[in-house]
Amino acid sequence: MYYIGVDLGGTSIKVGLITDKGDIINKVSGPTEVEKGAEGIINSITYLVKKVIEEVNIPIELIKAVGVGIPGVSNNHGLVYFASNLFWKNIPLGELLEEKLKLRVFIDNDATVAAVAEFFKGVTRGTNNSIFLTIGTGLGGGLIINKKVYSGSHGIGTEMGHIVIGENFYDCSCGKNGCWETYVSATAMIKYCGKLLKEGNESILNSLINGDTSSLNAKLIFDCAAKGDEVASLAVDRMKKYLAIGLGNLINIFDPEIIAIGGGVSGAGSFLLRNLKDEVGKYIYVKGMNVTEIALAKLGNDAGIIGSGMYAKMKLEE
Amino acid sequence: MYYIGVDLGGTSIKVGLITDKGDIINKVSGPTEVEKGAEGIINSITYLVKKVIEEVNIPIELIKAVGVGIPGVSNNHGLVYFASNLFWKNIPLGELLEEKLKLRVFIDNDATVAAVAEFFKGVTRGTNNSIFLTIGTGLGGGLIINKKVYSGSHGIGTEMGHIVIGENFYDCSCGKNGCWETYVSATAMIKYCGKLLKEGNESILNSLINGDTSSLNAKLIFDCAAKGDEVASLAVDRMKKYLAIGLGNLINIFDPEIIAIGGGVSGAGSFLLRNLKDEVGKYIYVKGMNVTEIALAKLGNDAGIIGSGMYAKMKLEE
Numbered sequence: 001m002y003y004i005g006v007d008l009g010g011t012s013i014k015v016g017l018i019t020d021k022g023d024i025i026n027k028v029s030g031p032t033e034v035e036k037g038a039e040g041i042i043n044s045i046t047y048l049v050k051k052v053i054e055e056v057n058i059p060i061e062l063i064k065a066v067g068v069g070i071p072g073v074s075n076n077h078g079l080v081y082f083a084s085n086l087f088w089k090n091i092p093l094g095e096l097l098e099e100k101l102k103l104r105v106f107i108d109n110d111a112t113v114a115a116v117a118e119f120f121k122g123v124t125r126g127t128n129n130s131i132f133l134t135i136g137t138g139l140g141g142g143l144i145i146n147k148k149v150y151s152g153s154h155g156i157g158t159e160m161g162h163i164v165i166g167e168n169f170y171d172c173s174c175g176k177n178g179c180w181e182t183y184v185s186a187t188a189m190i191k192y193c194g195k196l197l198k199e200g201n202e203s204i205l206n207s208l209i210n211g212d213t214s215s216l217n218a219k220l221i222f223d224c225a226a227k228g229d230e231v232a233s234l235a236v237d238r239m240k241k242y243l244a245i246g247l248g249n250l251i252n253i254f255d256p257e258i259i260a261i262g263g264g265v266s267g268a269g270s271f272l273l274r275n276l277k278d279e280v281g282k283y284i285y286v287k288g289m290n291v292t293e294i295a296l297a298k299l300g301n302d303a304g305i306i307g308s309g310m311y312a313k314m315k316l317e318e
Numbered sequence: 319m320y321y322i323g324v325d326l327g328g329t330s331i332k333v334g335l336i337t338d339k340g341d342i343i344n345k346v347s348g349p350t351e352v353e354k355g356a357e358g359i360i361n362s363i364t365y366l367v368k369k370v371i372e373e374v375n376i377p378i379e380l381i382k383a384v385g386v387g388i389p390g391v392s393n394n395h396g397l398v399y400f401a402s403n404l405f406w407k408n409i410p411l412g413e414l415l416e417e418k419l420k421l422r423v424f425i426d427n428d429a430t431v432a433a434v435a436e437f438f439k440g441v442t443r444g445t446n447n448s449i450f451l452t453i454g455t456g457l458g459g460g461l462i463i464n465k466k467v468y469s470g471s472h473g474i475g476t477e478m479g480h481i482v483i484g485e486n487f488y489d490c491s492c493g494k495n496g497c498w499e500t501y502v503s504a505t506a507m508i509k510y511c512g513k514l515l516k517e518g519n520e521s522i523l524n525s526l527i528n529g530d531t532s533s534l535n536a537k538l539i540f541d542c543a544a545k546g547d548e549v550a551s552l553a554v555d556r557m558k559k560y561l562a563i564g565l566g567n568l569i570n571i572f573d574p575e576i577i578a579i580g581g582g583v584s585g586a587g588s589f590l591l592r593n594l595k596d597e598v599g600k601y602i603y604v605k606g607m608n609v610t611e612i613a614l615a616k617l618g619n620d621a622g623i624i625g626s627g628m629y630a631k632m633k634l635e636e
Binding site: 159251257283 | 477482574601
């Protein structure tokens with residue numbers, strides 16, 4: 001039997017035909033074309049799903065279900081509450097796709113399906129309880145509990161980025177203050193670095209961005225910190241301090257075997273992980289039990305299609 | 319079949335013989351006598367377990383397992399890392415009790431077994447995902463996920479009281495700063511009220527405690543706030559603000575059907591719950607989805623024995 005995984009992003013739609021072990025048989029993709037609206041995007045998904053099946057001549061009867069990872073929040077019934085990049089609000093994506101495809105459709109957040117991908121084919125494989133975090137412009141999370149994906153009673157859980165952990169100098173895009181993502185995302189690092197530069201601190205960053213703080217990016221900040229730049233180092237240290245606080249919070253709640261970190265910021269790799277576990281240890285309630293592994297996520301571009309396909313499998317088996 | 323529930327507290331040991339539906343057939347109790355040390359306490363538990371069975375003439379073969387709720391932290395194998403009130407460190411309670419009783423023994427935190435009690439006989443009954451919080455001198459938590467008790471991969475999870483949510487004016491007893499319990503526990507309210515009084519604020523509390531801030535307690539603060547006292551109201555408002563922030567955090571992570579609040583502070587009842595759900599709504603990521611019920615826990619004194627007995631049942635069936 002096979003599953004279809006749909007990775008719906010703000011710029012592209014990737015669709016994969018997946019075995020029940022999470023191996024990709026075929027994949028196709030196309031542009032999202034946000035300006036076409038929900039109906040246009042749903043037609044594109046339908047077209048790509050049919051194409052990915054037809055190209056390899058697999059009978060539709062062998063497809064058990066379709067999973068869709070969305071850049072937003074949906075409920076258990078496939079209703080997308082919002083997906084900012086797509087300008088969607090209250091789109092019954094599950095229902096509409098089921099009508100068109102005549103297949104069961106399961107929908108969840110892109111971070112949640114990436115957690116599923118890591119569980120089947122990546123770094124959290126074989127564990128019972130794991131957390132996946134994707135750190136980029138924001139911070140998203142996915143949870144595997146007792147080897148099953150967990151999204152909450154109504155499908156709106158695992159919004160790890162919006163745990164309040166303090167009072168911050170700027171508000172989160174969600175309207176609250178102190179959300180974890182406002183301390184550890186790429187956006188957070190850029191804002192904090194920008195603040196230090198505007199306060200007149202000397203930095204090699206100044207010449208690299210020609211004084212234009214809108215040109216800052218997380219990679220540049222990590223690179224300059226690695227070279228010993230003080231402003232960049234302050235920004236990286238602050239990010240890692242609050243990353244450790246949030247990881248400590250999650251460990252004190254979940255006590256998972258492993259936390260996997262993916263997303264753009266995870267590109268800083270070993271520089272990000274250096275001393276991180278010791279720093280996390282400061283925030284763990286049960287002293288001497290700093291036992292949760294912290295690792296970089298393993299899967300790259302295919303995480304979305306593998307994860308959404310395997311998500312559909314998990315939900316069908318519930 | 320029957321289960322034994324042991325509620326091991328700092329002052330008393332309560333033991334119940336429980337049906338597989340969570341009904342109490344018989345219960346006995348005795349003093350903890352902390353000064354006797356682990357061996358003495360384990361002998362007392364053994365004596366009480368035998369007594370609770372013998373008094374009702376139930377053959378030992380009908381007892382499936384023993385659950386123990388402890389005032390501390392243990393791992394999946396019944397090793398108690400610490401239990402401050404008992405002055406215990408690294409006591410292999412599960413192993414020692416199994417030897418003496420010749421029965422399977424399962425051990426967890428008192429808040430976790432109380433969560434199980436509420437799930438079988440209390441306010442979270444019938445739900446899939448629920449959180450139980452006990453707010454007293456500290457803040458403890460228990461989790462039910464997909465109708466199963468969850469304590470983490472190593473048994474050290476659900477330490478909700480030690481989620482860092484800000485920077486506070488005093489450190490937590492665990493050594494960290496900013497733990498949720500340092501904002502919302504009875505201790506937190508007393509410390510904050512004491513601080514305001516020491517800063518010279520007028521309050522009816524001053525005369526009630528004869529200027530001795532060590533006589534403050536949470537009930538007095540709630541009562542004075544209900545009468546309109548400004549200092550007491552500030553302390554209650556602060557507590558409720560941070561209670562809402564923490565509840566919002568838990569909802570953004572777990573999206574449970576219900577959160578039940580027990581413990582001494584829950585004695586403030588409707589005064590505690592008043593406007594709380596609206597306040598929590600401010601911190602929920604998915605706007606308009608303020609759908610988690612917040613309720614007072616239903617079970618009183620018997621929560622410990624029912625919960626630990628039913629905990630043993632749940633673990634045996636895993």
